[in-house]
Amino acid sequence: MHRILERMQTDLLDALGLAITVYDKRHDTHPAVLAAQGVGAELVDAQLAGIGGPVPDALAHQVPVLSLDLWTDDRWPELTLAAVRDRAPQDESSWEQVHGAAAVPGVWADDATVVVCCALSQPANAATVASLINYEQLVSAALITTAAENATAIADIITVLQSRGAIEQAKGALMGLVCCDADHAWKMLRTASQEFNVKLRELAVALIEHISGAPAEQPATGAPITPDDRTREAARLMWAALSVEPLRQ
Amino acid sequence: MTNSQFRLSAAEAEQPPVVTVSGDIDLANVNEFQEVLNGAAANSDAITVDLSDVSYCDSAAVRALFSVAATTKLALIVPAAGPISTLLSISGLDRVATVATRD
Numbered sequence: 001m002h003r004i005l006e007r008m009q010t011d012l013l014d015a016l017g018l019a020i021t022v023y024d025k026r027h028d029t030h031p032a033v034l035a036a037q038g039v040g041a042e043l044v045d046a047q048l049a050g051i052g053g054p055v056p057d058a059l060a061h062q063v064p065v066l067s068l069d070l071w072t073d074d075r076w077p078e079l080t081l082a083a084v085r086d087r088a089p090q091d092e093s094s095w096e097q098v099h100g101a102a103a104v105p106g107v108w109a110d111d112a113t114v115v116v117c118c119a120l121s122q123p124a125n126a127a128t129v130a131s132l133i134n135y136e137q138l139v140s141a142a143l144i145t146t147a148a149e150n151a152t153a154i155a156d157i158i159t160v161l162q163s164r165g166a167i168e169q170a171k172g173a174l175m176g177l178v179c180c181d182a183d184h185a186w187k188m189l190r191t192a193s194q195e196f197n198v199k200l201r202e203l204a205v206a207l208i209e210h211i212s213g214a215p216a217e218q219p220a221t222g223a224p225i226t227p228d229d230r231t232r233e234a235a236r237l238m239w240a241a242l243s244v245e246p247l248r249q
Numbered sequence: 250m251t252n253s254q255f256r257l258s259a260a261e262a263e264q265p266p267v268v269t270v271s272g273d274i275d276l277a278n279v280n281e282f283q284e285v286l287n288g289a290a291a292n293s294d295a296i297t298v299d300l301s302d303v304s305y306c307d308s309a310a311v312r313a314l315f316s317v318a319a320t321t322k323l324a325l326i327v328p329a330a331g332p333i334s335t336l337l338s339i340s341g342l343d344r345v346a347t348v349a350t351r352d
Contacts, residue, residue: 054341057339061308061336061339061340062307062308063307063308063311063336063339063340064308064311064312064315064340065339065340065341066315066340066341066342066344066345067341067344068341068344068345075338075339075341102341104312105308125318125319125345126315126316126317126318126319126323126345126346127319127320129315129316129319130315130316130319133312133315133316165276165277168275168276168307168308168309169275169276169277171307172273172275172305172307176305182307182308
């Protein structure tokens, strides 16, 4: 991870802080900084402590987040130079130089997300986000490999990349059906997978196939995810229950 | 997903090329979306993307738009209210692209 951060630093010359934050929802703990450079760790900790900022927003909405000037951005009124300086006065000279920031989220396992972020001495631009998008893919691949640790690593990477697409699609369908945000859709999927005791990625595939009446789109690599009858039934029940709800109100 | 979902109109006089999108943009067709964007940006230093008829778009589309905005001046046309303009303001894409609304 630190080697990836070093490469990022050479790519993003204006970076005052870089951080990789992971959030493993299986353990229902809080998001945590996995690796950081410069003032990255302090900045992410401040945002996660309730002040708000690009990192919590990227986690909640699962979209890349860009800010031209972090301290004056109207999306996070509590994220100010004074607030961060109070939390970490030892880095005062760096805080005064921070302007732009960006955060890019990704999913690397059924219940685990990652956010790659940077704080810059210049306003962030679209190229900053494009660069972080590349590094997020590198980080996610590294996380998967580390998690697998052995001969199953390749198979796991393929499975995760496959389920990533299916889970995104299923989340999108749920967001449309019940008009909720990405985080809420994610929680519904997770709760249903626990209640029916079926794998989340298989439930996602079953859900898409149930809605569309056709096989879910999956990458050509590896064995496609094929949900069993129990998972399909779970998807059918979940969709039916959610579809009926608004009529009763 | 057919090609007609992404329509590219060539540059005219002083106007940059326009990519007009309809329907859903998600993981199933985002690569195609990206290719059309890149194609439009390849011959022009500015492009306009009309999203007013998009019914759904998510993180994948936002990523594609950020990456094309990294190489060209991007203008977006979006519905005045609704999930797409929310997505733009959450992501901050509205701060690096010009955004015009259409009712």
